[in-house]
Amino acid sequence: MTIEPAYFQIAFYVVSPFLTFLAVAIAYLAIYRQSKPNIIVHYEPSDDAGSIIDLVVQNYGGGTAKDVQFSKAIPILCFGIEQADPVDSSTFLRVKIPILAPGKSLRYMGGQYGGLLAQIGDGYPVTATYDYRTPLRIKKKGKDTSVLDVQYMAAMHSGNSAAYDLADAMKGRNNTVFIKTNKQLEMISKELTRIAAVLEDSNESASENA
Numbered sequence: 001m002t003i004e005p006a007y008f009q010i011a012f013y014v015v016s017p018f019l020t021f022l023a024v025a026i027a028y029l030a031i032y033r034q035s036k037p038n039i040i041v042h043y044e045p046s047d048d049a050g051s052i053i054d055l056v057v058q059n060y061g062g063g064t065a066k067d068v069q070f071s072k073a074i075p076i077l078c079f080g081i082e083q084a085d086p087v088d089s090s091t092f093l094r095v096k097i098p099i100l101a102p103g104k105s106l107r108y109m110g111g112q113y114g115g116l117l118a119q120i121g122d123g124y125p126v127t128a129t130y131d132y133r134t135p136l137r138i139k140k141k142g143k144d145t146s147v148l149d150v151q152y153m154a155a156m157h158s159g160n161s162a163a164y165d166l167a168d169a170m171k172g173r174n175n176t177v178f179i180k181t182n183k184q185l186e187m188i189s190k191e192l193t194r195i196a197a198v199l200e201d202s203n204e205s206a207s208e209n210a
Contacts, residue, residue, distance in 0.1 A: 035062050035063040035132075035133075035134065035135050036061050036062065036063050036132065036142065037059050037061040037062075037063045037064065037065035037100070037102070037130060037132050037142060037144075038059065038060040038061030038144055039057065039058070039059055039060075039061075039065055039068060039100065039128040039130060039142075039144045039146075040057075040058055040060050040144065040146050041055070041056070041057050041070070041074065041126050041128060041146040041148065042055075042056055042146060042148065042149075043055055043056070043110050043116065043148060043149070043150050043153075044056055045153060045156060046109075051081055051112050051113070052109065052110075052111070052112065053110040053111060053112060053113065053116060053150060053153065054107045054108065054109060054110055055074060055076050055093065055107070055108040055109075055110040056105055056106070056107055057097070057100070057105060057106045057108075057128075058103075058104070058105035058106075059100045059101065059102055059103065059104055059105070060103075061102060062102050063102060063132050063133070064099060064100070064101050064102060064132065064133075065097075065099070065100045065130035065131070065132055065142070066098065066099050066100075066130060066131045066132065067096060067097075067098065067130060067131050068096070068097035068100055068128055068129070068130045069096050069097075069128070069129050069130070070093070070094075070095075070126050070127070070128055070129075071126055071127040071128075071129070072126060073089070073092035073093060073094050074092060074093040074124075074126055074148070075087075075089075075092050075093075075110070075111070075116060075119040075120060075124070075148075076091065076092060076093050076108050076109060076110050076111060077091045077092075077109060077110075077111055078110065078111035078112070078115030078116045078118070078119050079111045079112045079114075079115045080111075080112055080113075080114035080115040080118070081112050081113055081114050082114050083114050084114050084115045084117070084118035084119075085114075085115055087115065087118075087119065093108060100130075113150060113153060113154070116150045117150055117151065120148050120149065120150065122149075122151070123147045123148065123149055124147065124148040124149070125145055125146070125147050125148075126145070126146050126147075126148060127143055127144070127145045127146075128143065128144050128145075128146070129141065129142070129143045130142050130143070
């Protein structure tokens with residue numbers, strides 16, 4: 001049994017548009033995923049102060065998110081290392097972020113381990129909603145849910161950065177070699193002032209006697 005060439009031609013005309021559509025759809029889906037924002041909210045140890053935990057809002061996606069809002073207030077400024085200090089919930093994060101570009105992040109002072117743990121417990125789900133545009137410039141709504149947690153930091157080592165320690169030293173907030181040097185310079189300055197006064201008095205006395 002032979003198959004007529006016309007059969008192959010008809011099959012090509014039927015299958016070819018389908019394959020073309022499939023290729024275009026796959027390419028569009030890949031571009032769409034790359035252009036969609038992905039807003040993640042999480043706590044992480046501060047790069048500067050040892051006991052401080054920062055709240056980070058970051059766009060890990062490939063598109064720009066606009067008018068980012070959160071489903072509930074996010075605990076920040078909650079202090080206390082082992083036991084939570086009194087907290088004012090009116091200071092919790094309630095903001096609308098106008099724009100968050102791909103790869104960009106915002107950092108807020110979250111507080112300390114004990115204070116945050118008392119507020120979020122085993123997990124604190126937060127949903128970020130936002131506007132974005134597809135590759136075809138169609139405006140769409142997006143949302144991403146994050147579960148905030150600090151328990152993984154319970155046994156982490158903490159320490160201040162060199163820049164933070166230097167700033168503290170220059171402001172006199174810790175006892176370092178800078179503070180000791182400043183005190184010694186002050187003592188030397190006072191002693192030089194006393195010696196200069198004594199020499200001046202001696203010169204005046206010599207002039208009067210002459």
